[in-house]
């Protein structure tokens with residue numbers, strides 16, 4: 001029973017906030033564990049420090065517990081850097097004070113490398129990480145050489161040993177930094193490639209079916225109003241049949257490129273079927289979405305896909321729906337799909353939106369926007 005409660009609380013603490021980007025969730029969980037393990041470690045030190053009878057060390061150790069608790073709160077509120085800096089500050093104080101009070105060979109210096117590690121795997125910018133690490137290395141060299149020497153706890157053996165000690169610390173710190181930074185960089189790059197492969201359509205480079213629906217789900221969950229546009233190339237089969245499959249592929253790539261160029265950066269584009277695309281336009285009313293769709297239609301007519309001497313014109317049928325028109329995401333997709341179907345069955349090359357009257361055509365003259373009675 002107790003085990004279950006503990007496990008549930010642990011999982012609850014580890015769960016990243018839903019609004020946090022998926023690529024940041026791993027770091028979020030790693031640091032949450034770092035703070036929790038640090039608290040457990042500091043608690044385990046309490047009886048030993050009590051035995052050593054050092055009230056100053058006990059005070060700093062207790063402050064470290066409090067600091068890690070504060071770091072958890074800050075971390076949960078997305079103040080990641082501030083949380084980490086607090087923890088680093090507390091740890092450095094403990095390492096320095098522990099070394100000064102208990103002597104150099106009581107093991108406090110081992111934690112220095114943990115501090116470096118935490119900084120290096122954090123989400124801080126690379127040059128800030130380097131700056132921090134170099135400052136800490138310099139600080140530790142100064143404290144070892146000056147502070148320990150001044151307090152008479154420096155090991156005997158002459159200057160050569162002191163230089164050797166400093167060199168070892170500087171080299172070990174630099175090597176450690178390079179290895180961890182490089183490892184972290186390679187892991188992140190590989191992870192990004194896998195994530196991109198898993199979420200993007202390899203032919204067109206836009207989101208794949210699963211990823212675009214995940215994006216739609218996220219917008220829906222966050223209660224953001226958005227327009228959903230479903231578009232499908234007309235008579236695409238005839239392009240394949242007449243010019244070959246690879247010509248059809250080029251048309252799809254061209255279409256995805258035009259979509260990307262025409263829409264805003266905040267809009268999401270996904271390929272949900274052979275020649276069918278789904279576009280999410282956050283915080284966009286029908287009129288704005290309609291003008292975006294017609295802009296696309298206009299551009300596609302002006303800039304058809306060209307393959308050597310061959311021009312491959314293609315038109316689009318589109319269905320547009322608004323998130324506030326329905327009560328579930330599934331209904332929203334179905335509504336856009338019905339409007340797309342209506343655009344197809346009404347002669348293709350047109351956009352069907354909500355409402356009750358036929359809207360005038362775009363500059364070309366033919367009826368480009370139809371209002372469906374759903």
Ligand SMILES: Nc1nc2c(ncn2[C@@H]2O[C@H](COP(=O)(O)OP(=O)(O)OP(=O)(O)O)[C@@H](O)[C@H]2O)c(=O)[nH]1
Pocket residue numbers: 203232233234235236237238240244245246247248249252273274275344348
């Ligand atoms: N080149 C290429 N063709 C594809 C791809 N995926 C699906 N298709 C083809 O897309 C065509 C879709 O044909 P249909 O569903 O009949 O649609 P359509 O010819 O566009 O007709 P309407 O949608 O009714 O205007 C089929 O010939 C599929 O083989 C792809 O990745 N590349």
